[in-house]
Amino acid sequence: MTTVPAAVGEQAGALDAEDALAPLRDRFLLPEGVVYLDGNSLGPLPAAVPPVLTDVVHRQWGEGLIGAWTEHDWWDAPVRVGDAIGRLIGAAPGRTVAGDSTSVQLFNALGAAAALRPDRTLLVTDPGHFPTDRYLAEAVARQRGLRVRQVRPADLERFLAEEGDQVAAVSYSPVDYRTGELYDLEALTRAAHRAGALAVWDLCHAAGAFPLRMDDAGVDLAVGCGYKFLSGGPGAPAFLYVARRHHENLHTPLTGWSGHADPFGLAQDYVPAPGIARARIGTPPILSLLALEAALTAFDGVDLEQVRAKSLSLTGFFLRCAEELLAPLGFTAATPSDPARRASQVSLRHPHAYGLVRALARHGVVADMRAPDILRFGVNALYTTHQDMLTAAVRLRDITVAGDYDPTPQEPGAVT
Amino acid sequence: MTTVPAAVGEQAGALDAEDALAPLRDRFLLPEGVVYLDGNSLGPLPAAVPPVLTDVVHRQWGEGLIGAWTEHDWWDAPVRVGDAIGRLIGAAPGRTVAGDSTSVQLFNALGAAAALRPDRTLLVTDPGHFPTDRYLAEAVARQRGLRVRQVRPADLERFLAEEGDQVAAVSYSPVDYRTGELYDLEALTRAAHRAGALAVWDLCHAAGAFPLRMDDAGVDLAVGCGYKFLSGGPGAPAFLYVARRHHENLHTPLTGWSGHADPFGLAQDYVPAPGIARARIGTPPILSLLALEAALTAFDGVDLEQVRAKSLSLTGFFLRCAEELLAPLGFTAATPSDPARRASQVSLRHPHAYGLVRALARHGVVADMRAPDILRFGVNALYTTHQDMLTAAVRLRDITVAGDYDPTPQEPGAVT
Numbered sequence: 001m002t003t004v005p006a007a008v009g010e011q012a013g014a015l016d017a018e019d020a021l022a023p024l025r026d027r028f029l030l031p032e033g034v035v036y037l038d039g040n041s042l043g044p045l046p047a048a049v050p051p052v053l054t055d056v057v058h059r060q061w062g063e064g065l066i067g068a069w070t071e072h073d074w075w076d077a078p079v080r081v082g083d084a085i086g087r088l089i090g091a092a093p094g095r096t097v098a099g100d101s102t103s104v105q106l107f108n109a110l111g112a113a114a115a116l117r118p119d120r121t122l123l124v125t126d127p128g129h130f131p132t133d134r135y136l137a138e139a140v141a142r143q144r145g146l147r148v149r150q151v152r153p154a155d156l157e158r159f160l161a162e163e164g165d166q167v168a169a170v171s172y173s174p175v176d177y178r179t180g181e182l183y184d185l186e187a188l189t190r191a192a193h194r195a196g197a198l199a200v201w202d203l204c205h206a207a208g209a210f211p212l213r214m215d216d217a218g219v220d221l222a223v224g225c226g227y228k229f230l231s232g233g234p235g236a237p238a239f240l241y242v243a244r245r246h247h248e249n250l251h252t253p254l255t256g257w258s259g260h261a262d263p264f265g266l267a268q269d270y271v272p273a274p275g276i277a278r279a280r281i282g283t284p285p286i287l288s289l290l291a292l293e294a295a296l297t298a299f300d301g302v303d304l305e306q307v308r309a310k311s312l313s314l315t316g317f318f319l320r321c322a323e324e325l326l327a328p329l330g331f332t333a334a335t336p337s338d339p340a341r342r343a344s345q346v347s348l349r350h351p352h353a354y355g356l357v358r359a360l361a362r363h364g365v366v367a368d369m370r371a372p373d374i375l376r377f378g379v380n381a382l383y384t385t386h387q388d389m390l391t392a393a394v395r396l397r398d399i400t401v402a403g404d405y406d407p408t409p410q411e412p413g414a415v416t
Numbered sequence: 417m418t419t420v421p422a423a424v425g426e427q428a429g430a431l432d433a434e435d436a437l438a439p440l441r442d443r444f445l446l447p448e449g450v451v452y453l454d455g456n457s458l459g460p461l462p463a464a465v466p467p468v469l470t471d472v473v474h475r476q477w478g479e480g481l482i483g484a485w486t487e488h489d490w491w492d493a494p495v496r497v498g499d500a501i502g503r504l505i506g507a508a509p510g511r512t513v514a515g516d517s518t519s520v521q522l523f524n525a526l527g528a529a530a531a532l533r534p535d536r537t538l539l540v541t542d543p544g545h546f547p548t549d550r551y552l553a554e555a556v557a558r559q560r561g562l563r564v565r566q567v568r569p570a571d572l573e574r575f576l577a578e579e580g581d582q583v584a585a586v587s588y589s590p591v592d593y594r595t596g597e598l599y600d601l602e603a604l605t606r607a608a609h610r611a612g613a614l615a616v617w618d619l620c621h622a623a624g625a626f627p628l629r630m631d632d633a634g635v636d637l638a639v640g641c642g643y644k645f646l647s648g649g650p651g652a653p654a655f656l657y658v659a660r661r662h663h664e665n666l667h668t669p670l671t672g673w674s675g676h677a678d679p680f681g682l683a684q685d686y687v688p689a690p691g692i693a694r695a696r697i698g699t700p701p702i703l704s705l706l707a708l709e710a711a712l713t714a715f716d717g718v719d720l721e722q723v724r725a726k727s728l729s730l731t732g733f734f735l736r737c738a739e740e741l742l743a744p745l746g747f748t749a750a751t752p753s754d755p756a757r758r759a760s761q762v763s764l765r766h767p768h769a770y771g772l773v774r775a776l777a778r779h780g781v782v783a784d785m786r787a788p789d790i791l792r793f794g795v796n797a798l799y800t801t802h803q804d805m806l807t808a809a810v811r812l813r814d815i816t817v818a819g820d821y822d823p824t825p826q827e828p829g830a831v832t
Contacts, residue, residue: 139670235700284517
């Protein structure tokens, strides 16, 4: 028990020693003694958040009262925070707005996309997509008299080439949330455009994890959440990106007053604001939104190419540990070994995934699982170390060898 | 300047001396020296909020990490907070859900209402309704092939009696947000039902301000915000009430994963949860939602009939002050003097409303205005005193007499 093979132990130490991003870990308040590999479900608390929230609550709200909307510029927070997220997803200022949940933003994005292709009858999405994406594709299709086709990412280019002429929009994630497989967002975007369709991307498992190029890749619309790799806090506001070329003709279904051209004019008719502001809906949850804004400062001065390189180092190292320590115990990797096809997580399969993840948590390693048999280990290069990965692999080995877990299959109650 | 007529001065003191709700003021952290009469735009900071937020951020999120969703029962917060709001609007448990913005909840409510009356072609709303309500009625109508008719509340009963057979739903507020006039929610609900239509109410300016009886009045659906009389903080999550009889057939347009019968099963098809939980959409903004939950404890043990009585005393007294001190200066009351037709605000008309409200703020009295000529003074019986009302009237008189304000008409940048 707890013996660590010398080779991987030395490798972990060497990789951490040469990690230029190591100081960023101090930007997070991680609990002592916990290896946190579930930041792809809920990012940990950034150190910048508590003082900002204290200021927002006591000084801005408590003392500023209604005047804080202008005095502390709460009103512009959705576009200001949107721009901060835009910097992480390759979007120029004025193309991203923060607010609402991913589900609501998806509804707005898919509705707007369908309206931009009124002569087409299909929405295409991934049968392996996160459920809310599929549910909302169905909802938008039902309301607009469209049909939904489910096509796996691997088959999408062929499908679009052969049957793409009726496709209004494709709705995909660049990351399979279960396996951590990375799809080629830019190639699939080009394939959608060749078919005359729009490309709508869900960046929940991508934003903040690796470089993205919304503008340069010609993505039409994208959404994502604020609480995974962006570490904005539980249920942090989501975001919506809209390519500049679509702004003038963007008609979102949720025409709330905040998206009006003159929101305080309280006019009789809805006139959408120019630019991305027309994608605003109602009054945003300021406490959660400004917590997200503070959290995003953890990325200040950070090069996402370096984040990507370290993330691949972490996941590659973990795959090596898994091969050496866990494969003999019946674990298999669900995540591609090819770095180009690997997002910022490693998923392992084991029939006792649920019990093993629970036991790991008791031993200070927080991961999560997806039914029926996937253990997910998310890495965030801003705070994860190679030693963390080794600890996770060693403890998982020890728990498995000792049989120190409940082998009953069971559904977990966790949030992706 | 600053002389106070003895009669109103004595009356203020006497009314405050016999105010049984006076101790509730300690439940709010009001800034020193400020008379805050804009709690109908943004409620002040309740004392219960900061310690809860500190706990939520540091212990629940910071230390609990992903496990907090179950350990601290974040998952059930939307229905738990919904039930706490339900107690204030006359709704039994399990009929109200908190989350999202009023605009999003309205879209869901109006979409669900239209779906419950699929054979009807009209949505009816108030031309004086808050803009987002009208914009979203238009949005839902457009998406479902309906038409919107705008009918003033005073004409609604007659309209429904004569032309109600094509009305799917009526969408109204019991309070005119500009004048503070109170409409008869229960009589209008009955009139809608006589026509076979559903009654959808926007309670933004009502919830927490006076007693409401959603269940007993037979209201079909209702929405409201968390940041006015509920004092849940800027952009606090909104709520949706749905009458028990509609739960089984409730089909909201925004079918996000949180409303699924088995949200963690991540099933292929959307199956709505039983009960009010099916009206959940995406992942809720937990920081803002738990701040709202803490804010609602300001109502613990409070009798809303007493709140109503004190509110009428405050607004009645202010109308008397206005009559004595301000009418001679050209101010007229836009709020009905009949208590049965008065919500929890007093609106005065003056052509220089904008400059006067700005000047008042400089003199420590925070009110707001609505273009072109309305000064709004909102009262919240949980913390407003009769002395506050007198101070507001006296300072407004003094500013007006001294001409100590900018008479330029101008649009304000404030949030209702």
